[in-house]
Amino acid sequence: MGTCIGRRPIDVMCGSTQGRSPANRRFTVGSSRARAELAQQGTRGDVVVPSRTMQRSQCVRNGPHDVGGAPPCDGVRVLLLWDRHLARRTTPGMTGPDTGMTDPRPARDRVDPYLGTRVHVVGARQARPNLPRSGCPFCVGGLEAPEPYDVRWFPNRWPAMEGDRCDVVLYTSEHDATFWSLGVDGARKVVDLWADRTTELGARDDVDFVLVFENRGPEVGATISHPHGQIYAYDHVPARPAARLGARWRPDLEPGARAVVAHGQWTAWVPFAPRFPVEVAVAPVEQAPDLPSLGDAAREELAVVLIDVLARLDQLYDQPLPYMMWLNQRPTTGPGRPGYDHAWFNIEIVSPWRSAGVQRFIAAAEVAGDEYFNPVVPEDLADRLRGLPGGR
Template sequence: MKKTSTRLADGRELVYYDLRDDVVRDAVDPRPLDPISTTSEVRRDPLLGDSVAIASHRQGRTYHPPADACPLCPSRDGRHSEIPDGDYDVVVFENRFPSLADDSGRCEVVCFTSDHDASFADLTEERAALVLEAWTDRTAELAELPHVQQVFCFENRGAEIGVTLGHPHGQIYAYPFTTPRTALMLRSLDDHRAATGRNLFDDVVARERAEAERVVLETGEWVAFVPYAAHWPYEVHLYPTRRVPDLRALDDAARTEFPQVYLELLRRFDRIFGQGEPPTPYISAWHQAPFGDPRRDAFALHLELFTIRRTSGKLKFLAGSESGMSVFINDVPPEAAARRLREVASA
């Protein structure tokens, strides 16, 4: 992998990640951009104890542009985008409309490919491995920022999810706090340790592997399963078989196997609902241990992949119980979801 860092016209950082070592990245962003002005502010909810980012400047962000005006495509034929070069493998850059900025954190965009009409599932294993290297490198870089406590790499796919740019891409949020979901996991981790003397993540994975009914696929380095109490209609959790706190700690064997495993999961998601269906909308989210927490080594890196589509032509909406009280109601039994995801395995 070759890494080349540069700056856009308004001062934001952009990083190219290339498969070939001989690639030269010297294109300059010629756009007359004004310096970025953000209004991002993190406020704490006194009742729930969680944090909310207030970012009014995001009202003006790019919204469903036509393909020939996509800001994530390479700059070509006289049209200048967020990526100055005429082609790229993987690119990461600071978001022009960040939810978090300055002391409130940092938001980055990850472009998986220069092909506007592709998806992550279309990538080669070599290119998927490069994305993993980019996620890992960004986690390492952002961990060095003094105000960052947790790094979250994720992908939203599909208009149903709320995606406003069709180009295949993901995002990275560097939070100045431990997120509420992670805090709940850490609390459960503490409770389980106090009650049993064992690690909660290890016991969860061991249970799923032993019962096997909800396991979707397993290799020497990774295991993917539908969790016992899945919140979403089709939800898969992917764990390395050796517990590590974050992406930086994955060993070479796990990195080598990841592209094959992850691409297979994404391709199965696209086959869940049968031929003729539009691409399955999904969220893919890496859960990494917060920095500086004494329980870091007890936390388990894992990826959660889920869709809001519950059956052909129907979505799972977060209505009264889910949105009002955070109590999920799942219409698809986890065992049935796992069975369907095994049925659509690649031949």
């Protein structure tokens, strides 16, 4: 009988076998080795060992480590991950997970009682492997892309929140591509996928806010260089989007010397008070609350302006720019929920680089005072970006 973990089929098996190779070993209920593996691996009660020969994960289940829908048995749960990219501590060239601070308990939210700051405590994410440069899991034939594709999404194997709330979005099967090199057709496919997932996730009763975002480059935490982004589906509206909604955020339609570029009904500019050395905002000239509400022409123009802006940013320092990008949309709507019809869809793109290869770190005074010191004059940044050719 089969069941699923992360929407992938597995086999439920029981019993123990002695003398097998580490890739195919199984453990019995009272096994001290199994308990030690459980504590060491720290992946929500799973023992994870690699197997290069199996085409599906296998599982030996026991009581508290139950997998819904599978019959009870007398073993501890063991996941044999056939893909070598997740063969922790055994694959040459791979850095293993930090198990010293790993905690298998489910993610929990904590709120600072004085500031109201929400912190998601996700100890299990310490077990994420640092992948080698070769054998990308997002390339065709890899772990997450067994078949050819243009764009695709799948559930994150290392979710920051539980309950199918974290997606990974692959922009292209081309490993060395960038968002702006996709061309308008490729970028439009990504925009449409963002919109589709916003609609699908937003229809859930347990989702109040859908955040589409991208971390590009190791300087901002990206562990895989293949072009991709992510989507988080929150069960609440995070503080910053809530504050912007409360302030009735609107685009700066007359930025003057801070203007970067305009395409059709879209405009891009450097904000008046940017927190980061490089910061660009993108928004439609006419109010629209979210991606799904954009018509065909507006989505096409959004693809054009994103390609243009991101191409300029990659030329700013004559090398690929690490950046963070996120989409600000209205909270999800439904019975008993506010409509937020006044929300104005926009995109923010920021980079910590203050010059080529030189990162500006958020330091103690800024963290302590929640006030920022930006060494780059916004008008100067906009002037430089205007002078660079945009992508097409």
